[in-house]
Amino acid sequence: MPAPPARRRFLRPALRSASSRFAILGMALALALPAAAGPLRDRIEARRAAQAQGTEAPTDELNGDDGSSAGNAELPAGVVRIADVAYGPDPRQRFDVYRPARGEGAPVLVMVHGGAWRLGDKGARGVVEHKVAHWVPRGFVFVSVNYRLLPQADPLQQAGDVARALAAVQAKAAGWGGDPAKVVLMGHSAGAHLAALLGAAPALAEKAGARPWLGTVALDSAALDVERIMATRHYRFYDAAFGADPAYWRATSPTQALVAGAPPLLLVCSSIRPDQPCAQAHDFARRAQALGVRAEVAEQARSHKQINEELGTPGDYTARVDAFLSSLDAAVAKRLELR
Template sequence: MRLFSCLHNVFCMTMFAIGLLLMWQLAYGGQLFDRVMEYRAAQQGEDSEDDESSDAVTLPAGARLMRDVPYGKNARQSMDIYLPQQATGAPVIFMVHGGAWRTGDKHAKAVVENKMARWLAKGFIFISVNYRLLPETAPMEQAEDIALALANAQAQAASWGGDPAKFILMGHSAGAHLVSLLAASPDKAYRRGAQPWLGTVALDSAAFDVVEIMSARHARLYDSAFGGDAAHWKEVSPFYALSATAMPMLAVCSTQRSDSCAQAIRFAGRARSLNVQISVLPQELSHRDINQQLGVEGAYTDAVEAFMAGLDDTVRRMLATHAGNPHQA
């Protein structure tokens, strides 16, 4: 009887403990999840850009920088143009920074340094773009800014020695979402005066399907970016914007994030069902390093350049015959 009573007491105590745990989870589990999500969002924001100015970036020999070239009336509507020593009909890499649609800058070293050093040395023109941000400007209008900047850059490209038909769009994080939105439905850019471009490289977006993000538990930064209107979530989702006219795309995703590659793979599946050219490139790199390490000699940069080379013969020849990035990680 004593043994039975002891076992009974142990069982009761165990069940009591489980009950307390369940009550705690119901009461505080959601708050804990929210705190974890906020921490992850803060880390992502920290990783998305660094705050160092590109003033410290060394230009390749003979290269020039045209800083703060305007494409609109707002001070944020400007771009930096990095020109190689000699350019005649040069391809153009058009880079859009990230920062949770609220922060970030075209001057950031993680955005510019390694990409500019590598591709200017190969004879490319490199453009880094600013755009208006939250809370004043919502992501859809931010995409309109990028389209307007693209149209302006293409209109001036010949005067810089560039080819307006040989642009490659590139963006990181929130910037990847914006360029993906334009690539999925190029009419958005054409309406702002842009011409067709060669292709788009999305660097760790994880926001291809905003509906999926907003329908599950998510970091608060998405609420300030996309609001509570489910119809609007579709409008700002590259997944739902996809059309048969979408531009060729490469979706680079970090395997260190739980949502990035899953979204990229699902987006790619829908794109292929529309006969759109797309590849997914998973990388064992952090969100920040997906951005910062592009341009450093190695397998990651080689894989991105393989996609770029497949877009155009001139791009392929220039990638194959010019010097690489002298800066090593």
């Protein structure tokens, strides 16, 4: 029987876009699946998380397609893209380089996408588009990194991939006009966890051949304190990532891994998320400061997805990240004063 007109009017906005239809499908399936349907339910939940982050375009919840790629998008004038540079033998061990057509001595931003440690792609628009448009014309090299995902690689192995990518960027940067001594590591969501883990314990990156970098920017990680997450009620995809071993929780927790001598960290967090990532960010910052490590928290009244997608657009948020970058190095600050 058709819905009455008032109900049709109520439902129509919710069903207007493909993303809404897929989100509703995903929620319905997730609620309908029993706990024993673990892998499928985890994949649905992880995909919904990735779509909310902007690391993946709205696609079929079950088909495994990656999101839309910025590789076919028109690049800003004067930006050159070098695609799929290998830093290891696996097809996921690749990164894309966006560099100015001319110039040398450029600071380098290394970006790590999110996706619940299971999904996501280096070319997703939310990961790349506005960041490239903001920083590359100002004389930066921007590198977007892929890494192996669950179930192929667990978060510690993923952090190892990011460390290898960082080492490869430092080794190759001069060939793109970049300065290997002026590298900043950045990540969003699961990628922010991986970046923060390496930033908290740089020895993990040094084992892969990486040299010290200027600083780390973690964009809305809710997994800074993995022990706290796993000991309380949490999303099921955390179980797929971190398992049931408290020793592994500690090994993958940036808060527990933090050591004196770590490079400066900027912790951007959403102040409107119900799981309150800013509480973890402030706890991490207090622990860092007690160790003599510089750590700053930048609360944003933005969604998790907006924190990723809107970085690079004009406004106070991008200016706050630029201020942190400028504070790391005089040459970086000079680039950001050009416009």
